[in-house]
Amino acid sequence: MRRVSLARQLLLLQLVVVLVTVGLVAWLAVEATDDATRDGERDRAVSVARALAASGEVRAALRRDDPAAALQPLAEEVRRRADLGFVVFLSPSGIRYSHPDPARIGGRFVGTIAPAVRGGEVVEETTGTLGPSVRAVVSIRDGGRVAGLVAVGVLQAAISDQVRDHLPALLASAVAALLVGAGLSMLLARRVRRHTRGMDPEQLGALYAHHDAVLHAIGEGxxxxxxxxxxxxxxxxxxxxxxxxxxxxxxxxxxxxxxxxxxxxxxxxxxxxxxxxxxxxxxxxxxxxxxxxxxxxxxxxxxxRTELEGLVRELGTVRGLADALRAQAHESANELHTVVGLVELGRYDDAVAFATRRIGVTQDEADQVQERIGDPALAALLLAKAAACRERGVQLVLAGDSDLPAGLVPEDDLVTVVGNLIDNALDALAGRTGGRIEVRAHVADGSVELTVRDDGPGFADGALERAFEAGWSTKAGANEGRRGIGLALVAAATARLGGSAAASNDGGAVVTVRVPAHRGAGLTA
Structure with a gap:
């Protein structure tokens, strides 16, 4: 069975609705026209009856011995001129003095006259000798008494003829409304067909279900x-x-x-x-x-890319450690060659003194870091970064007043913050020799404060406000997909710990991070 598209179903439904609506409105219009015509004829009958009841000629005719002789011609003349169904004059007892059919003169009137006999008026729709009609019966007073009655009516057939005269205009309006409604329905159906690609409701439902399933099943946002x-x-x-x-x-x-x-x-x-x-x-x-x-x-x-970025950072740390080991191996090889040369020259005392001095320098550096930094991961990071900096001609130093006990800040966040800050400072000193990076870590007022400063060019004008914004960087390079992440990761880690990060210029770039220390840990000021 051929499926019907949503647009066609909608068109058929709209056409049925338009047809039913137009038909209903047309029927209501005919009924309204009939009611309006009937009300108009009723009012006209009342007006003519009242005018005749107030006529002196009519009262004079009623005083005669043979009222019918004078009233019949008058009634017929008024009926023809006013295009009425009948004009009938009556005695107070209901005997006709006039009638469109002269043979019925002298007979009893068919209809309600009691209220009019008492001096009132009667307006009704009833069936008389001429058929169904709308009529008005009014009393004729002469000297304070009811001398007679006058009944004026419009036949239902005449009212129906008037309504039929309006039917062509009503039908034309209905047809016009039907055509306009059908045209608008077709335009709407074309628009729906264009947007639904001619699919039926089942196809649209299946498409939505598949779309929704795929949309929420994929691993990407x-x-x-x-x-x-x-x-x-x-x-x-x-x-x-x-x-x-x-x-x-x-x-x-x-x-x-x-x-x-x-x-x-x-x-x-x-x-x-x-x-x-x-x-x-x-x-x-x-x-x-x-x-x-x-x-x-x-x-x-x-x-x-959080996990991937973490792996990249971890790989960078491993590479940094490898570079540090390579740099240390290179330094050790040079130092060993120096010792061998001194031995070959027979300068044994100088060889021993040189070797002892170099071992002491390396051990002193490690001892100073371990003494001031209680966290082993951060201490290892600083030693590795120091070796990497030396290879690039940059001096990495730990401030003399640094004092950071272990366990105050989560190890991963601590390494992320300090590692990224040192990397950013090292990038800022790229291409320069003799640069200096200082790391300061201590506890004050219940918070851990980490500061990394360099003696590079510092932040450019307008850069301080955007320093921690992801994707923004003052560096240029081919690897643009990962630029502008370091300080953003610092800001994210700091915010996660409930702290704050600030950047400034003071003889170079200065970045300070403050995070709350863990409760229950020994705090030093």
Whole structure:
């Protein structure tokens, strides 16, 4: 069986509705016309009857011995001129003095006359000798008494003829309304067919079910933004990644999303970027959405790169340690060659003194770090970074007043914050020799304070406000996908710990992080 498209079903339904509506309205119009015509004829009958009852000629005729001789011609003349069904003059007892059929003169009137005999009026629809009619019966007073009655009526057949005279106009209006309704229904059906691609309801339902299943089954977040900047669709993964608690469909992006860069990504429809949201590193890819060549919004996919970024950072740390070991091996080889050379020259005392001095320097550096930094992971990181910095001609020093007991800050967050700050400082000193990076870590007023400063060019004008914004960086390079993440990760880790991060310039870049120390730990000021 051939399926009927949704547009055609809608068209058929609308045509039936239009046909029934127009038919009902036409019937109501005919009924209204009939009622209006009937009311008009009733009022006309009353007016003519009252005029005749007030006529002196009629009262004079009633005083004669043979009232019918004078009233019959008068009644017929009024009936013809006023186009009435009948004009009948009566005695107070209901005997006719006139009638359209002269043979009925002298007979008894058929209808209600009692109220009129008492001086009132009667208006009714009833059937008399001439057929159904609308009539009015009015008393004729002469000297304070009821001298007679006058009945004026319009036959139902005449009323029906008047209604039929209006039918062509009513039918023309109904046909016009039917054509207009059918035309509008066809236009709407064409629009629906264009938007539904001619599919029937079952196909549309299946398409929606498949679309919804795919949309919520994929492991990426999908956000569709309308052209007016409102969220049109957010799948479950996107709600999780962006931290939406409830349904945000229909709300403006800038009302529910934090971060100008992410708002721009969700609304611009251009390019890709990296963002930090709630401690997660998200990669966004935005494309404009077009339907029939029209721009209707933006489709953005979000990928969680937190684990990947963590692995990259961990790999970077391992590579840093490898570089540090390589640098130390290189230094040790040079020192060993020096010792061998001194021995070959027979300068044994100098060889022993040189070896002893180098061993002492290396051990002193390790002892100083371990004495001031209680966290072993952070101490190892600082020693590895110091070796890497020496290889690049940069001096990494630990401030003399540093004092950070172990266990005050989660180890992973501590390494993330300090490692990223040192990497950023080292990047700022790239291409320079003799640069200096100072790390300061101590506890004050119940908070752990970490400060990393360098003697590089510092932050450029206008950069301080955006220093911790994901995706923003003052560095240029080919690996743009990962630029601008370091300080953003620092800010995310700091916020997660309930702390704060600040950047400033003081003979170079200075970044200070303050986070609450764990309760129950020994605090030193």
């Amino acid at each position: 999908v956000v569709v933004t309308a052209h007016d900047g409102r969220l049109a669709l957010v799948n479950g993964e996107a709600r999780r990644l962006l931290g939406f608690d409830g349904d945000v469909t229909g709300r403006r992006v800038d009302e529910v999303v934090r971060g100008a860069a992410l708002v721009q990504a969700l609304t611009s429809g251009v390019g890709s970027g990296v963002h930090v949201v709630g401690g997660r590193v998200l990669l966004s890819v935005s494309r404009p959405a077009r339907v029939d060549g029209r721009h209707v919004g933006t489709v953005t996919t979000l990928r969680d």
